[in-house]
Amino acid sequence: MLRFLVRRSLLVLPSLLGLLVLTFVLMRVVPSDPAAALAGETASAQQIEQIRVKYGFDRPLPEQFVIYLGQMARGDLGISVFSNRPVAQDIGYALPATIELTFCALLLAALIGIPLGTLAAVWHNSPLDHAIRMLTVAGLAVAGFWLAIMLQLLFAMDLGWLPLRGRLASTLTAPPDISGLFLVDSLLAGRFDLFGNALSHLAMPAFTLAVPGIATIARFTRAGVLETMQKDFVAYETAVGYAPARLVAIYVLRNSVVAAVTQIGLLFGALISSAVAVERIYDWPGIGSYAVTAILNLDYNAILAVTLTVGIIYAVVNILVDLAHGLIDPRVAEQM
Numbered sequence: 001m002l003r004f005l006v007r008r009s010l011l012v013l014p015s016l017l018g019l020l021v022l023t024f025v026l027m028r029v030v031p032s033d034p035a036a037a038l039a040g041e042t043a044s045a046q047q048i049e050q051i052r053v054k055y056g057f058d059r060p061l062p063e064q065f066v067i068y069l070g071q072m073a074r075g076d077l078g079i080s081v082f083s084n085r086p087v088a089q090d091i092g093y094a095l096p097a098t099i100e101l102t103f104c105a106l107l108l109a110a111l112i113g114i115p116l117g118t119l120a121a122v123w124h125n126s127p128l129d130h131a132i133r134m135l136t137v138a139g140l141a142v143a144g145f146w147l148a149i150m151l152q153l154l155f156a157m158d159l160g161w162l163p164l165r166g167r168l169a170s171t172l173t174a175p176p177d178i179s180g181l182f183l184v185d186s187l188l189a190g191r192f193d194l195f196g197n198a199l200s201h202l203a204m205p206a207f208t209l210a211v212p213g214i215a216t217i218a219r220f221t222r223a224g225v226l227e228t229m230q231k232d233f234v235a236y237e238t239a240v241g242y243a244p245a246r247l248v249a250i251y252v253l254r255n256s257v258v259a260a261v262t263q264i265g266l267l268f269g270a271l272i273s274s275a276v277a278v279e280r281i282y283d284w285p286g287i288g289s290y291a292v293t294a295i296l297n298l299d300y301n302a303i304l305a306v307t308l309t310v311g312i313i314y315a316v317v318n319i320l321v322d323l324a325h326g327l328i329d330p331r332v333a334e335q336m
Contacts, residue, residue: 012315016308023307024065068304078301082293087305090290095309096180097167098279098286102271104183104206109213110264114257116214117221122248124226132218139215144274148208148281155204163201165283172197205282209274213267220263224256231255265321269314 035052036043043051052058056067071078077087120132156164168174168182175185175194183202186194228234229252237247276288283289287306294302 009319012319016311016315019311020304020308021065023304024068025061072308077305080294080302081299082297082302087301090302091287091305091309093180094285094287094290097284098272098275098288100181100183101202101205101209101275101279101284101286102268104202105209105271106213106264106268108206108210109217109267110260112210113214113217114221114253114260117218117223117260118225118248118253120218120222121225121229122244129222132222136215136218139211142211144208144212145277145281147211148204148278151204151208152281162204165281167198167201167285168194169197169201205278205284208282209271209278212274213264213271216263216267217260220260221257224258224260225252228252228256262321265317268317269310272310272313 035048035057056064059067075088077091079085080087080090083090116132116135120129123129152164155162163169172194175182175189175191178185178188182198183195186192186198225248234247234252237251238244272287275284275286276292278284279286279288280292287309290302291306293299294306
C-alpha cells in the first residue's frame with residue numbers, strides 16, 4: 001500500500017507541472033499587460049515599466065517560469081492585485097468554504113444517488129425505473145445557474161424558508177477558526193445556533209451543486225447493480241431463500257458500487273469546477289468566487305494559485321478513490 005501511494009504521488013507531479021506550464025503560458029499569450037494590471041488604471045508609463053522590471057515581466061518567458069517555480073518552492077504564491085494580500089492567505093480563507101460546499105454536495109449526491117440507482121435496478125423496466133431514468137436525464141440536462149435562481153425565487157423569496165445568499169447571517173459572528181468549516185467549527189465550539197444557521201445557508205447551494213452528481217451516481221449504480229444481479233452467486237443465494245433486501249444490501253451493492261465510487265472521486269473535481277457559477281449566484285465566499293474575481297482583475301498570481309490548488313485536490317481525491325477501491329474489492333488491493 002505504501003509503495004502504491006509513493007508511486008501514485010510521483011506520477012502526479014508531472015501532471016501538476018504540465019498544468020502549471022499550460023496555465024502560465026496561456027496567461028502570458030493573452031492580449032493583456034500584467035504589469036499594467038498590477039500598476040492600476042491611473043499609472044504612468046514609467047510606473048508600468050518599473051512594475052514590469054520589478055516582477056520580471058521584461059525577462060524571457062522560460063526565465064519567468066523558473067523564477068515563479070522558485071518562489072512557489074519557498075511557499076510564496078505572490079501578492080494578489082485585487083486584495084493586496086498574499087495569495088496563499090486568500091486561498092487559505094476561500095478554500096475551506098468550497099471544500100465544505102463540495103463535500104456536502106457530494107455526500108448528498110451519494111446518499112440520494114446510490115439508493116435511487118439501486119431501486120431502479122431492482123425494479124428494472126418498471127414505472128419506477130422509467131421515472132428514475134427520466135429524473136437522471138433531467139438532472140444532467142438542467143443548467144446549474146438556472147436551478148440556483150429558481151431555488152432562490154421559491155425557497156428564499158416566495159416561501160422565506162431559506163436565506164438568499166451568503167455563508168452565515170450578517171448578524172452572527174463566525175465560529176472560532178479551527179478547520180475553516182463553519183459546520184464543524186460551530187459544533188466544536190458548542191454553538192448549535194451557528195450550526196443551524198450555517199446549515200440553512202448551505203442547503204440550496206449544496207443541492208444545486210449535487211443535482212448533476214445525483215444523476216451520475218444513480219446511473220452508474222443502476223448499471224452496476226444490474227450487472228451484479230446476473231452473477232451466479234446472486235442466483236444461488238436467491239434459490240436458497242436469502243431475503244432479497246438483505247441480499248442486495250450486503251452482497252449486491254458491495255460488488256456494484258466500484259464504478260459509482262470512481263465517479264464520486266471524479267465528481268469531486270468536477271463539482272469544484274462547477275462551484276464557480278453556484279458560488280457566484282449564492283454569494284458563497286469560496287475559491288470559485290475568488291477565481292472569478294482574479295480573472296476579472298487579471299490577477300495572474302491568484303489564477304496560477306487557484307489552478308495549482310484545484311489540481312492538487314483533484315490528484316489527492318483520485319488517489320483516495322483508488323484506496324477506497326482496495327477496501328471495497330480485495331482483488332484490487334492485491335494489485336496495489
